[in-house]
Amino acid sequence: MESVVVRGGKVLEGEVSVSGAKNSALPVLFSTLLAEGTHTLHNVPRLKDVESTCQLLELLGCKTQREGTTLTIQVPTLSNFEAHYDVVRKMRASILCLGPILAKYGQAQVSLPGGCAIGTRPINLHLEALKTLGAEITVEKGYVHASAKKLRGDTVLFETATVGGTENILMAAVFAEGKTIIENAAKEPEVVDLANYLNKMGAQIKGAGSSIITVEGVESLHPSEHTIIPDRIEAGTLLIAGALTGGKVKVTDCIPEHLDALISKMRESGFQISTEESSITVHPCTVWKGVDITTTPHPGFATDLQAQFMVLMTQAKGTSVITESIFENRFMHVQELSRLGADITPKTRVAVVRGRKGGLEGAPVMATDLRASASLVLAGLVAHGATKVNRIYHLDRGYENLEAKLRSLGADVERLHQ
Numbered sequence: 001m002e003s004v005v006v007r008g009g010k011v012l013e014g015e016v017s018v019s020g021a022k023n024s025a026l027p028v029l030f031s032t033l034l035a036e037g038t039h040t041l042h043n044v045p046r047l048k049d050v051e052s053t054c055q056l057l058e059l060l061g062c063k064t065q066r067e068g069t070t071l072t073i074q075v076p077t078l079s080n081f082e083a084h085y086d087v088v089r090k091m092r093a094s095i096l097c098l099g100p101i102l103a104k105y106g107q108a109q110v111s112l113p114g115g116c117a118i119g120t121r122p123i124n125l126h127l128e129a130l131k132t133l134g135a136e137i138t139v140e141k142g143y144v145h146a147s148a149k150k151l152r153g154d155t156v157l158f159e160t161a162t163v164g165g166t167e168n169i170l171m172a173a174v175f176a177e178g179k180t181i182i183e184n185a186a187k188e189p190e191v192v193d194l195a196n197y198l199n200k201m202g203a204q205i206k207g208a209g210s211s212i213i214t215v216e217g218v219e220s221l222h223p224s225e226h227t228i229i230p231d232r233i234e235a236g237t238l239l240i241a242g243a244l245t246g247g248k249v250k251v252t253d254c255i256p257e258h259l260d261a262l263i264s265k266m267r268e269s270g271f272q273i274s275t276e277e278s279s280i281t282v283h284p285c286t287v288w289k290g291v292d293i294t295t296t297p298h299p300g301f302a303t304d305l306q307a308q309f310m311v312l313m314t315q316a317k318g319t320s321v322i323t324e325s326i327f328e329n330r331f332m333h334v335q336e337l338s339r340l341g342a343d344i345t346p347k348t349r350v351a352v353v354r355g356r357k358g359g360l361e362g363a364p365v366m367a368t369d370l371r372a373s374a375s376l377v378l379a380g381l382v383a384h385g386a387t388k389v390n391r392i393y394h395l396d397r398g399y400e401n402l403e404a405k406l407r408s409l410g411a412d413v414e415r416l417h418q
């Protein structure tokens with residue numbers, strides 16, 4: 001089994017470029033199912049989750065081809081409307097094929113994704129929203145069976161703002177008869193990117209990025225070309241890596257406004273951060289203070305950066321209170337960080353971090369989920385000696401060659417293939 005070994009103590013310096021956003025690439029890839037023909041997507045990151053999505057698209061009859069960061073997807077008229085458990089269990093985002101297949105073909109069967117390390121992650125809101133548009137939905141033998149002769153536009157009010165739910169309903173509503181209004185929609189930049197691609201295909205969507213999105217149903221869509229937005233979570237992870245080691249790191253090819261919440265918390269903590277049109281630079285800092293964060297939907301502090309920010313706080317002067325309001329079980333990294341010597345008290349949704357600069361000692365640790373694995377690699381950068389992060393396959397689901405990027409900044413990181 002592969003692992004990553006980090007030897008701490010190097011100050012990171014230099015420039016590093018951000019890849020395309022995983023959480024944008026996946027829904028956009030699923031949206032191609034809405035239009036037969038050849039779609040061209042640029043800036044698609046090379047990640048396990050993208051591979052799993054392509055695998056699912058191929059099982060449905062599509063052909064995918066990659067050249068560098070460009071992916072072309074040839075979409076036929078589907079004759080198979082099922083997303084099998086074998087693919088869905090590898091990647092929860094597979095549920096995003098439900099909306100487009102149902103909208104275009106009037107039926108879809110998708111395996112239930114099941115739980116995951118960070119919480120139960122139900123899909124009830126996706127299903128209720130599809131029912132509001134007139135879909136008949138049953139759940140039998142671990143599969144969602146959805147059918148509708150023709151979806152009808154209606155007002156969908158999400159009780160909780162859900163990113164995947166908003167994306168699924170957006171893709172379902174493009175062919176619905178009349179107007180769909182999505183209220184309390186997720187405002188994440190990845191929702192906007194999906195809406196932009198759907199509009200390029202001929203959809204009539206307005207308001208993406210705000211909490212009310214309207215979709216005017218159309219008869220058909222056509223394939224198009226699109227460049228996936230930069231990955232704000234990868235950008236944030238690299239920025240925190242530079243900050244942690246006290247170096248000057250410029251993160252390029254990103255959209256600074258997507259990281260406003262992180263940048264303002266880092267500034268509050270004491271870091272000097274400068275931004276240009278498509279880059280963010282963190283400047284050297286030796287002492288920073290503990291600050292509190294609460295994860296909330298965009299534009300709030302991203303839950304996907306909570307674990308990495310916690311590592312930054314283990315090195316701060318003073319105490320930090322970290323509140324996780326999105327997922328109920330997202331402190332799995334705390335136990336592992338404690339193995340390295342971090343002083344953290346976790347409760348269900350709140351963790352208190354008592355910072356102590358230089359207080360971490362390298363040890364073997366276990367990655368539990370995608371962002372947790374990134375946080376352990378970051379901790380390794382400032383721990384004395386070697387930190388071996390096991391179960392690193394989680395990292396490959398969402399980071400394009402994080403070790404190589406960190407190495408290019410001077411980190412001592414290597415992957416072991418055993």
Ligand code: UD1
Nearest residue numbers: 023093121122123124125126160162163164165304326327
């Ligand atoms: C997406 C991101 C994930 C990120 C999360 C929150 C992708 C592929 N994944 O996940 O990286 O951490 O947004 O920003 O884009 N909920 C329900 N019922 C539902 C759906 C959601 O109760 O039917 C709850 C969830 O349990 C959670 C909250 O709503 O507490 C938000 O989840 P959601 O925004 O749906 O997350 P994902 O789309 O799964």
